[in-house]
Amino acid sequence: EPEVxxxxxxxxxxxxxxxxxxCVPISNHLYFYWYRQILxxxxxxxxxxxxxxxxxxxxxxxxxxSVERPDGSNFTLKIRSTKLEDSAMYFCASRTGAGNxxxxxxxxxxxxx
Amino acid sequence: xxxxxxxxxxxLREGEDAVINCSSSKALYxxxxxxxxxGEAPVFLMILLKGGEQxxxxxxxxxxxxxxxQSSLYxxxxxxxxxxxxxxxxxxxxxxxxxxxxxxxxxxKP
Numbered sequence: 001e002p003e004v005x006x007x008x009x010x011x012x013x014x015x016x017x018x019x020x021x022x023c024v025p026i027s028n029h030l031y032f033y034w035y036r037q038i039l040x041x042x043x044x045x046x047x048x049x050x051x052x053x054x055x056x057x058x059x060x061x062x063x064x065x066s067v068e069r070p071d072g073s074n075f076t077l078k079i080r081s082t083k084l085e086d087s088a089m090y091f092c093a094s095r096t097g098a099g100n101x102x103x104x105x106x107x108x109x110x111x112x113x
Numbered sequence: 114x115x116x117x118x119x120x121x122x123x124x125l126r127e128g129e130d131a132v133i134n135c136s137s138s139k140a141l142y143x144x145x146x147x148x149x150x151x152g153e154a155p156v157f158l159m160i161l162l163k164g165g166e167q168x169x170x171x172x173x174x175x176x177x178x179x180x181x182x183q184s185s186l187y188x189x190x191x192x193x194x195x196x197x198x199x200x201x202x203x204x205x206x207x208x209x210x211x212x213x214x215x216x217x218x219x220x221x222k223p
Contacts, residue, residue, distance in 0.1 A: 035213075042214070042215040043155060043200055044213075045210075045212050048210060048211070056210050091155075098142070098204065099142060099143045099160070099162060100160070101145070102202070102211055104154040104155050104156075106153075106154050107154055
């Protein structure tokens with residue numbers, strides 16, 4: 001069964017460093033998402049991406065965050081200058097279209113020290 | 114903008130029933146239900162689309178009242194494997210967006 005894959009599964013980085021989280025969505029999917037989940041808390045929406053552009057972003061997704069789809073398969077989340085409070089599990093998700101099931105990757109656990 | 118879930122936590126004995134509610138202040142196109150086990154990604158349970166439907170599989174079912182912008186998840190004869198955090202996700206009429214509620218932590222004890 002096709003799945004959303006994310007790398008790395010865990011990354012430790014120093015405060016102020018740049019981090020890139022990578023995702024390979026399911027191949028025929030058209031909508032892509034990044035969510036964040038701080039340990040023990042809710043799943044928070046960061047950004048949605050459709051037709052090669054951001055379709056919506058939350059208040060969390062400030063200038064320190066960016067997303068790219070550099071080729072036909074990868075979807076990346078970049079955090080330019082990490083802060084301690086960026087420590088969280090970051091989930092990539094994708095789906096074929098509006099109203100359809102969103103499939104989550106296994107997540108990338110980011111620890112900022 | 115995110116939906117409101119209630120209750121925040123439920124503790125059940127095996128075989129008992131539970132209802133988890135999800136409500137939104139915005140008109141909805143769809144409601145999605147997910148279950149997340151500790152340390153794992155959310156797993157899809159079901160989608161309910163605009164049109165006011167009820168769905169279910171096994172002993173888990175859900176309803177969607179689009180007029181009230183509410184959805185409920187029903188777990189009957191709960192099993193130990195039902196333990197986890199249940200999230201509802203709502204998609205507005207604009208579509209493409211998906212916001213999740215704060216989650217309901219369900220614990221099923223023997």
